Amino acid sequence: MQLIPCPWCGPREEAEFHYGGQAHVAYPEDPSALTDEEWAQYVFFRDNPSGPFAERWSHSAGCRRWFNAVRDTRSHDLLAVYRAGEPMPEVAS
Amino acid sequence: MTADLTSPLAGWTDRLAALAPALTVSEVPFRSQLTVRVSDPGAVAAMGSALGVVFPSVPCTFTAGEGEFGAVEVLWLGPDEFLVVAAPGLQVPIEEVLRGALGDFRGSVVDTSAQRTTLALEGPHVRDVLAHGCSVDLHPAAAPVGVCVQTLLARTGIVLLVTGEDRVMLLVRSSFAEYLAAWLSDACAEYRAVA
């Protein structure tokens, strides 16, 4: 059982959370100006690092808030969690 | 003609009572429940004084007080979300009062009384029984009186309130109540054997 520290509720079992993919993917400022290829990049293409990765998580069985987490994809260690709207903290990888 | 009210666990009264003395379990049906979304501190304070109870400011806690509507509990459900719980039949006047307190601030007050029923649990084994299906640390040091957590109990979404050293209230969705009652009966089995 992995514990994920919700920024509001504290450490909770992983089963209480839903994964939301890469964090900080900004919606295009002018979507209609994008080419099909640029739109496809925005919708479908995500980073796939070996190491720290900023992701969105939802505490769906708890406070139901979205937040961001930096997870090391090699070890599944959660290096940092932070509330939506806050900048990504520096982490040592 | 209006149909008679039947609580989600009306058929479980005897089976739940039979769990004593390992655990005293009873349903507290039909309580008035209002889901409140509000973030402005002034509106939160105004709602609190209208009900006679200060809204909880600490995540995963609840507050209780007494006012115009009798005993009222306010549960923290999220940074801008609360559940107001009171005696049965008060949802309409409480909704009016809370909407008045909200005024022009952004927010919502919704009657969700039918969404959940309440189970009152009491007994020296209450934390042990719940630990069979709940990953939240329920040791009195980690979950003292006043704690209110939303979590999973035997994979069912619940709101768990610690109301006393050996007392817990569980709020469960009405359609999951019978499943939870059956699970509780099973989880109590080993404590009944030694009781």
Ligand SMILES: [Zn+2]
């Ligand atoms: Zn949470």
